[in-house]
Amino acid sequence: MSPKKMDEKAILDAAAEEFAELGFSGARVDAIAKRAGINKAMLYYRIGDKEELYRRVVLRGQAGIQSAMMNAVAASTTATETMVSILTGIAENAAENRLMPSIILRELAGNAKTLPEEGRDGIRKFMDAVRLLVTTGVEEGTFRNIDPTALQFIVTGAVFMLSLTKEMRQELYPDNPGPVTAEQISEALNDIISHGILREGAE
Numbered sequence: 001m002s003p004k005k006m007d008e009k010a011i012l013d014a015a016a017e018e019f020a021e022l023g024f025s026g027a028r029v030d031a032i033a034k035r036a037g038i039n040k041a042m043l044y045y046r047i048g049d050k051e052e053l054y055r056r057v058v059l060r061g062q063a064g065i066q067s068a069m070m071n072a073v074a075a076s077t078t079a080t081e082t083m084v085s086i087l088t089g090i091a092e093n094a095a096e097n098r099l100m101p102s103i104i105l106r107e108l109a110g111n112a113k114t115l116p117e118e119g120r121d122g123i124r125k126f127m128d129a130v131r132l133l134v135t136t137g138v139e140e141g142t143f144r145n146i147d148p149t150a151l152q153f154i155v156t157g158a159v160f161m162l163s164l165t166k167e168m169r170q171e172l173y174p175d176n177p178g179p180v181t182a183e184q185i186s187e188a189l190n191d192i193i194s195h196g197i198l199r200e201g202a203e
Contacts, residue, residue: 007036007038008047009051011032011038011046012047012053012057013036014032015054015056015091016060016100017035018108019054019057020099020100020102023107023110024050024114032053050130052077053093053101054116055116055118058078058103058107058115059122061099061100061103064096064100065093065122065126066125067089068090068093071085072110073085079084079133079134079136080194083194084190086155086181087155087159087186088186090155090159091159091162091182091183091185094160094163095182098163099102101159102164103165104156105161121182126152127148127172130148130149130155131148134151158185162185163182163185
């Protein structure tokens with residue numbers, strides 16, 4: 001990796017930490033520069049202002065989720081397989097990049113007021129993919145005609161919250177903290193989404 005790319009990665013890593021902890025409004029460029037181990041002038045030269053930092057951090061995080069979805073679709077032949085693959089991909093991505101769930105949840109809690117336009121496009125693409133998945137599942141006869149928007153936020157919300165609360169749950173319930181690894185999270189959510197909570201025959 002070239003020195004320029006190394007500088008940019010260090011800056012974006014530092015910015016992600018700052019945004020995850022303090023949100024867009026609370027983050028400070030001088031604090032990000034300090035975290036990255038460079039001066040503020042170099043930060044502006046390499047990346048740009050706070051808005052550009054945030055845009056780059058959000059798009060980098062979304063790229064990982066979008067890549068997971070594309071791989072899921074490419075590796076699957078049925079809607080059910082695609083659903084499992086998407087859950088696994090998002091859970092693995094959240095485990096590898098644990099700052100992104102914090103950033104996204106903060107953004108959504110604030111009604112996405114500071115979310116870059118490209119970030120909105122990323123969410124829209126994800127929603128479109130889930131809508132297509134539901135339509136395909138219905139046409140296959142394997143899915144009920146469910147609300148795709150609700151499914152999207154059930155999947156991402158649950159994955160993000162389970163990823164972010166791992167340590168807390170291990171402290172509160174050391175003998176049974178619930179799903180901890182990406183694989184466990186994916187399996188638990190797939191089971192609930194696929195089979196619901198009612199026993200077979202129960203009403």
